[in-house]
Amino acid sequence: MKANIYEIFVSIQGEGLYAGQKQLFVRFAGCDLACQYCDEPASKGGGKLRSLSEVKKTMEKVCSRERTRAVSFTGGEPLLQAEALKALALHARRLGLKTHLETNGVRWRELKRIAGAFDVIAADIKLPASSARDFWTEHAAFLAAAPEKTFVKVVVTSKTAAAEFNKAVNVVSRVRGAIPFFIQPATPKGGVRPPSRAKLDSFYRLAALKLEDVRILPQLHKLWGIK
Numbered sequence: 001m002k003a004n005i006y007e008i009f010v011s012i013q014g015e016g017l018y019a020g021q022k023q024l025f026v027r028f029a030g031c032d033l034a035c036q037y038c039d040e041p042a043s044k045g046g047g048k049l050r051s052l053s054e055v056k057k058t059m060e061k062v063c064s065r066e067r068t069r070a071v072s073f074t075g076g077e078p079l080l081q082a083e084a085l086k087a088l089a090l091h092a093r094r095l096g097l098k099t100h101l102e103t104n105g106v107r108w109r110e111l112k113r114i115a116g117a118f119d120v121i122a123a124d125i126k127l128p129a130s131s132a133r134d135f136w137t138e139h140a141a142f143l144a145a146a147p148e149k150t151f152v153k154v155v156v157t158s159k160t161a162a163a164e165f166n167k168a169v170n171v172v173s174r175v176r177g178a179i180p181f182f183i184q185p186a187t188p189k190g191g192v193r194p195p196s197r198a199k200l201d202s203f204y205r206l207a208a209l210k211l212e213d214v215r216i217l218p219q220l221h222k223l224w225g226i227k
């Protein structure tokens with residue numbers, strides 16, 4: 001079996017619940033969404049087909065050298081290559097690594113098949129204005145199928161409408177009201193700008209009305225100037 005992999009590298013996790021943890025990143029190539037704020041557009045089209053044994057050997061070598069104890073499978077969208085993803089995650093477990101999956105939170109059928117291979121899932125909720133269409137049904141099904149250690153991330157920009165953000169909060173609160181919910185101000189890029197402090201505060205209040213664990217966190221790796 002082969003996987004289309006964009007890159008494998010070690011860095012510091014800059015998003016979500018495990019920010020600050022040194023991790024091995026296995027970035028899958030390919031994604032079927034087109035988010036305006038995408039921070040990895042090159043990975044959507046690029047990549048190289050690699051045998052799983054080659055990827056496993058690289059993972060082993062890098063983890064042993066860097067003393068990493070966790071691996072993040074990221075993208076692109078890793079669930080587009082679900083069988084290869086599962087095989088690599090199970091191998092990572094055998095190496096003693098905690099397995100994290102970073103996903104756009106849409107492909108719930110694939111998740112259902114392979115959820116058991118992951119210790120932590122970071123699932124996006126995509127807002128329609130940034131992603132060209134809505135995925136509310138898919139996100140609800142995804143969260144219902146996700147394991148206990150799952151957290152959610154919603155990227156917001158200066159243009160995000162309160163009504164859309166509120167819809168995301170409603171979807172999450174109906175399925176998993178206690179899940180950690182990260183409001184991530186977009187990293188400035190091209191025409192994309194983060195929201196103002198006042199807007200962030202109002203989003204926080206909206207979310208905290210219905211959800212138990214709301215946090216605001218920008219992409220720390222971008223602030224640190226690392227990958």
Ligand code: SF4
Nearest residue numbers: 031033035038076104
């Ligand atoms: S889902 Fe992720 S990789 Fe795909 S376009 Fe959106 S931000 Fe980029």
